[in-house]
Amino acid sequence: MTSPSGPSRRQVLVAAAAAASAPLIAAAPAQAAGAARPRSWDLTLLGTSDTHGNVYNWDYYRDAEYDDSKQNDIGVAKLATLINQIRRERRGKATLVLDAGDTIQGTPLATYYAKQEPITATGEKHPMARAMNVIDYDAVTLGNHEFNYGLPLLDLWIRQLGFPALAANAVNAKTGKPAFLPYVIKKVSLGFAAPTLRVGILGLTNPGVAIWDKGNVEGKLRFDDMVATAAKWVPIMRARGADLVLISAHGGDSGTSSYGPELPNENPVALIAQQVPGIDAILFGHAHNEVVERFVTNERTGAQVLLSEPSKWGQRLTRMDFTLTRERGRWTITKKAASMLNTNTVVEDPKVLAAVRAQHQKTIAYVNQVVAQATVEMSTVESRYKDTPILDFINHVQAQTVTEALAGTPYADLPVLSQASPFSRTAVFPAGDVKIRDVAGLY
Template sequence: MNFPAGVSRRSVLGAAAAGAAAPVLLSGAADAHGKGPGRAPKTYDLTVLGTSDTHGNVYNWDYYRDLEYDDSAHNDVGVAKLAALVNQIRAERRGKATLVLDAGDTIQGTPLATYYAKQEPITQTGTRHPMARAMNVLHYDAVTLGNHEFNYGLPLLNLWIRQLGFPALAANAVDAKTGKPAFTPYVIKKVSLGRHAPTLRVGILGLTNPGVAIWDKANVEGKLLFKDLVETAATWVPIMRARGADIVLISAHGGDSGVSSYGPEVPNENPSALIAEQVAGIDAILFGHAHNNVPQRFVTNVKTGKQVLLSEPSKWGQRLTRMDFTLVREHNSWRITAAKADSLNTNTVSEDPTVLAAVRSQHAKTVAYVNQVVAASTDELSAAESRYKDTPILDYINKVQTDTVTAALAGTSYAALPVLSIAAPFSRTAVFPKGDVKIKDVAGLYIYDNTLEAVVLTGAEVKAYLEYSAKYFVTLPVGATPDPETISDPAVPDYNYDVFSGVDYDIDISRPVGSRITSLSIGGVAVPADAQFVVAVNNYRRSGGGAFPGIVKEQVYNAQQEIRQLLIDWAQAKGSINPADFFVPNWRLVRAGVPVF
C-alpha cells in the first residue's frame, strides 16, 4: 500500500489502531482536498451511518426500573435518540449522499419487544411492530437480520420484514430444502452524490449470525441453514461487482474477535475481521453482535493489500457509527481515495419526537403491563452476590423449573429420576423488593426469552458441567483476602456462573481449574459417576450456547414454555414469594474446605 508524500504508514495505521477518525488515504489518488501530483480529479463524498443491536429499544427508557435509562457512563438508548443524530447529519449534508444501515438484533431485548411477540403478538393482531414503526420513521436503506430476529419464530420474523419500508438482508441464511437464499442477500442502490454528479452504485451485502442454528434450533431446524460468513461473502461480492456495484459495503451481525461462544459444529460467530482480511472487493464493514464500541478499525486484505474499514456502534442505540468516504471517478469507474469512521454518542441529542409519537401508545401499554403486581415478597431478594454466593433469588428460578419438569414427567419412564435444575445470575442488579413484586421485577431477573427444556445427565456429566462454570473464578490461595468484585473474572458475563439445585457441592477456588468441584453429594452421600438425573435447563444452554459440556442432548422435556412466564405464573398462583418455600443452600465457594465467605 502506497501513501502520499508526507504521510507515513506508521502514522496512518497508528491513528486507525487508536480509534482516531483521521482518514486513511488510499493509494495513487488525490487526497480529500484535491491535492496530488498533476491535475487533481474532482472529489465526491459519501457518508454511511450505522446502527446495530438496538434490541427493542425505542424510548430512552428502562422498563425494569420504570425510569429514564441511565448508567454509570450516562449513556442513552433507543431508536428515537439514533433518529435525532441521523436527522442532524442528514440536515448538515443536505444535497449530499447519506446512507443508513443496521447490522441486526432488533426485535428482541426489552419488555416492549417481548409484549408484541408474546402478550399481543403481531402475528395474531396484525398490528405493526414497534420496531417497524420506529425504524420506518428513520428511513433506513437496509437492515441485516441478527440472531435474535429468529427468537420468536419465522412467522413473526417474516411479518416484521413485510412491515418494514426497506429491505432486510441475510445472504447466508438459505432454505434447507432448496439451498436458495431464504431472505434478500443484497441490494445495489443508485446513489446521487450531488447535482450533475455521476451516479454511484452502492452494493450492500447482509450477513446474519450462524449461531441461530444453535440458539434457535427449535425455530429453524429443517427449515433454514446458516452458511459460513466468510464463504458467503466470497460468493456474493464478485456477483455484486459483476452486477454493477461500484463500491461494496457489508452489514454483518458477527463480531470481529474471530472466536465463538460455541464449538466447531457451526461456522464462526465473530468473523468480521476475517471477512475483511480474506475476501477481496470489500470497501467497508458495519458489524454488530458483540455489543462493543469500535469507532474505527482497518484490516488489510491479504489478496489486494487494501485497507478495509470496519466499525461497530456499541448496543441499544448508545452509539451511531459514521463512515465517511472520499471518491473520485476516473475512466468511467469509481474509486475510494480516503475513508474514516467515528462513533457518535446519542446522549448528545434529544429524542426525535416523530419516533416517540409513532410508538407512544405501544410504549404506554408496555409500561402499564410491566407494572402489574404478581405477588408479595416476604423479604427483599437480590442477585447482587449470586455469582459467588448461594442466594434465594436463584433458588426461586430453580424451584419453578424443578416443579415444572417434575410435574410434566410424572407417570413417564423418567419419573423416578431425581430432578436437578440449572440457573444463572443474568443480571446482578435484579431485585425482588419486600412487598409488591411486579412483572418488571421478574423480567429484570430473567431478562432473556429462554424456554425450559430438560435432558438426562450422569453424575460425571453434572460434575463436568460444574467444573466448566467453576473455571471462571480466579484462583485464590489459602490466606488471601477475597474481593467480591474480582473473585469472578470481570470479563466473563454473569450468566456463565451457572449453579445447580438438587445436589450439594463445594467449589474450591484454591485448586486448579478442572478439579474444583468437591463434596458433590445428595443427602451426604457422594454422587456416583454413573448416577442418572433429569436436569432442567434453558434452551440456550441445551442448544450449546456457552459451549458447556454434556448438555447438548435429546430433550426429555420441551413444551416451549418461556421461563420468565413460568416465574410470573408461579408467583401469581402462590400470591406470595417466601424464601422458606424454595431456598435450600446447597453450594459454596471454599479454599481447602474453608468457606470463602
Template sequence: MTSSSVPPRPALPGSGSPVHDLTVLGSTDTHGFVYNWDYYRDAEYDDPAGNDVGLAKLATLIHRVRAERGDRPTLVLDAGDTIQGTPLTTYYARQEPITSTGQTHPVARAMNLIGYDAVVLGNHEFNYGLPLLEHWIRQLDCPALAANAVHHDSGEPAYQPYQMTRFAPGPGLPELVVGILGLTNPGTAIWDRAVVEGRLRFEDMVACAHRWVPVIRAAGAHVVLVSAHGGDSGASSYGPEMPNENPTAFIAEQVPGIDAILFGHAHQEVPQRFVTNRVTGDRVLLCEPSYWGQRLARIDLSLVTDGTGWRVAGARSALLNTNTVAEDPAVLAAVRPQHARTVDYVNRVVATSVVEMSAAESRYRDTPILSYVNEVQADAVRTALAGTAYGGLPVLSVTPPFRRTAVFPAGDVRIKDVAGLYIFDNTLEAVLLDGREVAAHLERSARYFRRFAPQEPVDPARISDPRVPDHNYDIMSGVDYDIDISRPVGDRITRLTHAGTDQPVVATDRFVVAVNSYRRAGGGNFPAVVRPAIHHDHREIRQLLIDWAQRRGKIDPADFYRQNWRLVRAGVPVF
C-alpha cells in the same frame, strides 16, 4: 463467476480527480429499545457511564447528519438484533403478537420513520419464530438482508442477500452504485434450533461473502459495504460444529472487493479498525457502534471519479454518542401508545415477597432469588414428567445469574421485577445426564472463577473474570457441591453429593436436568447438556416464573431455598 474472480476496481486517476464522498450511518444491537427507558426500573434509562439508549435518540443524530449533508449520498444501515431485548418487544411478540393483531411492530414504526436503507437480521430476530419475523419484515419500508440464511433443502437464499442503492451525485457526474451485503450469525442454528431446524441453514459468513461480493461487483457496484451480525474477535461461544461466530475481521482479510464493514453482535465499541486484505493489499474499514442505541457509527468514504465510474480513495469512521441529543419527537409519538401499554403491563403486581431478594452476589454466593428460578424450572419439569419413564428420577435445575441488578422487593412483586431477573426469551427443556456429566457441567462453569492461593485475600469484585458474561456462571439445584477456587481449572468440584445427604454422586447415577433452550442447544459451549431433550416446554421461562408467582400469591424463600453450593478455598468456605 468464481469466488476469486472479483472484477478489478477501475484504475482511476488519483491526485488530480475531484473528491466526493459517501457517508454511511450505522446502528446495531438496539434490542428493542425505542424510548430512552428502563422498563425494569420504570424510569428513564441510566447507567454509571451516563449512556442513553434507543432508536428515538439515534433518530435525532441521523436527521442531524442528513441535514448537514444535504443532497450528498448518505445511507443508514443496521447490523441486526432489533426486535428482542426489552419488555416492549416481548409484549408485541407474546402478549399482543403482531401476527394476531395486525398492529405495526413498534420497532418497524421507528425504523420506518427514521428511514433506514437496509437492516440485517441478527440471531435474536429469530427468537419469536419465523412467522413473526416474516410479518415484521413485511412491515419494514426497507429490505431485511441475510445472504447466508438459506432454505434447508434447496440452499437458496431465504432472505434478500444484498441491496443495490443508486445515487445521482450531481450534474455531469456518473451514477454512484453502492452494494450492501447482509450477513447474519450462524449461531442461530444453535441458539434457535427449535425455530430453524429443518427449515433454514446458516452458511459460513466468510464463505458467503466470497460468493456474493463478486456478484455485487459484477452487478455494477462501485462501492461494496458489508453489514454483518458477527463480531471481529474470531472467537465463538460454541464448539466447532457451526461456522465462526465472530469472523468480521476474517471477512475483511480474506474476501477481496469490500470497502467497509459495519458489524455488531459483540456489543463492543470499535470506532475505527483497519484490516489489510491479503489478496489486494487494500485496507478495509471496520466499525461497531456499541449496543442498545448508545452510539451511532459514522463512516465517511472519499470517492474519486474519472467521469465514468467511482472508486474509494480513503475511509474513516467515528462513533457519535446519543447522550448528546434529545429524543426525536416523531419517533416518540409514533410508538407512545405501545410504550404506554407495555409500561402498564410490566407494573402489574403478580405476588408479594416476604423479604427482599437480590441477585447482586449470585455469581459467587448461593442466593434465594436464583433458587427461585431453579425451583420453578424443576417443578415444571417434575410435573411434566410425572408418570413417564423418567418420573422417578431426581430432577436438577440449572440457571445462570443473568442480571446482577435484579431484585424482588419486600412486598409487591411486579412483572417488571420478574422480567428483570430473567431478561432473555429462553424456553425450558430437560435432558438426561449421568453423574459424570453433572460434574463436568459444574466444572465447566467453575472454570470462570479466578484462582486464589490459600492465604490470598478474596475480593468479591475480583472473584470472577470481568470478560466473562454473568450468564456463563451456571448455578445448579438438586445436588450439593463445593467449588474450590484454590484448585486448577477442571479439578474444582471437590464435593458433589445428593441433595441434603452425604451420599456422593457417582458416574452411574441418572438425573433429569432442567435447562434453558439456549444452553441446551449449545449456547455458551457447555457440552454436557448438548443432547436430545426429553422434554420441551415451549413457554418462556420468564412466563413460568410469572405464572408460578401468580398462582401462589406469595414468594417466601422458606418454601424453596436451601443453601446447596458454596465457594471454598482448600476446603474452607470463602463466605
C-alpha cells in the same frame, strides 16, 4: 440470472433489487484544489446495531429513565436525532443508513408484541418497524435474535419494514437457495447529469442461530459460513455493477466462537475483510463492543478494509465517511474514515416517540402489574458467590415446571436438577408487591 422483484422470504433470491431501489438524495461535488485535479464527491454511511427493542430512553425494569455508571443513553429515538442532524448538516449530500441486526428482542416492549399481543395474531405493526420506518433506513441485517420468536413473526416484521432485510447466508434447508434477500445495490445520485454511484450492501447473519434457535429453524434454514458467503456474493455484486461494496454483518471481529467447531465461526468479521477481496467497509455488531475505527488489510489485494461496531441498545452511532473520485469511467475511494457519536448528547426524536408512544405506554402498564408478594426483600447482589433466596426461586420454578411437563411420560420418575445463573447482579424483589418488571429484570 435475474434480479428478484422484492424481499419475499420464500422466493429464490439470488440477486439485488437494484432496479427497484429509490435513488438517494444528491451529493454535491467537493471543491477541487486545482483545475488539474479530478472532481471528488463524498458518501457518508451511518450505522446502528444491536438496538434490541429499545426505542425510548427507558428502563422498563426500573420503571424510570435509563441510566448507567457511564451516563449512557439508549434507544432508536436518540439515534434518530443524530441521524437527522447529520442529514441536515450534509445538505443533500449522499447518506446511507444501515443496521447490523438484533432488533426485535431485548426489552419488555419487544417481548410484549411477540408474546403477550403477538403481531402475528393482532396484525399490529411491530414497534421496531414503526420506529425504524420513521428513520427511513436503507437496509437492515437480520441478527441471531431476530429468530427468537419463530419464522412467522420474523416474516411479518420484515413485510412491515419500508426497506430491505438482508441475510445472504441464511439458506432454505430444502432447496439450498437464499431464504432472504442476500443484498441490494443502491443507486446513489450525485446530481443532474452526474455519474451514478452504485453501492452494494451485503447482509450476513450469525451461524449460531442453528444452535440458539434450533427449535425455530431446524429443517427449515441452514446457516452457511459468513466468510464463504461473502466470497460468493461480493464478486456477483461487483459483476452486477456495484462500484462500492459494504457489508452489514451480525458477527464480531475476534475470529472466535462461543460454540465448538460444529458450526461456522461466530465472529469472523476481521477474517472476511482479510480473506475476501472487493470489500470497502464492514459495519458489524453482535459482540456489543464499541469499535470506532479499525482497518484490516486484505491479504490478496492489499486494500485497507474499514470496520466499525456501534456498541449496543442505541448508545452509539457509527459514522463512516468516504471520499471518491471518478476517472476513466471508474470510481475510486481516495479516503475513508470512521468516527463514533454518543446518543447521550441529544434529545429523543419526537416523531419516533410519537410513532411508538401507545405501545410503550401499554408495555409500562403491563410490566407494572402485581403478580406476587414477598415477605422480605430479595436481591442478586451477592448471588455470584453465595446461596441467595432469589436464585433459589429461579431453581424452584424451573424444576417445578419441568417436573410437571414430564408427568405422564416415560421420564416422569427421573429426578429433576436445576441450574441458575445471576444474569442480573442488580435485580431485587422488594418486600411486598412483586411486579412483572421485577421478575423480568431478574432473568
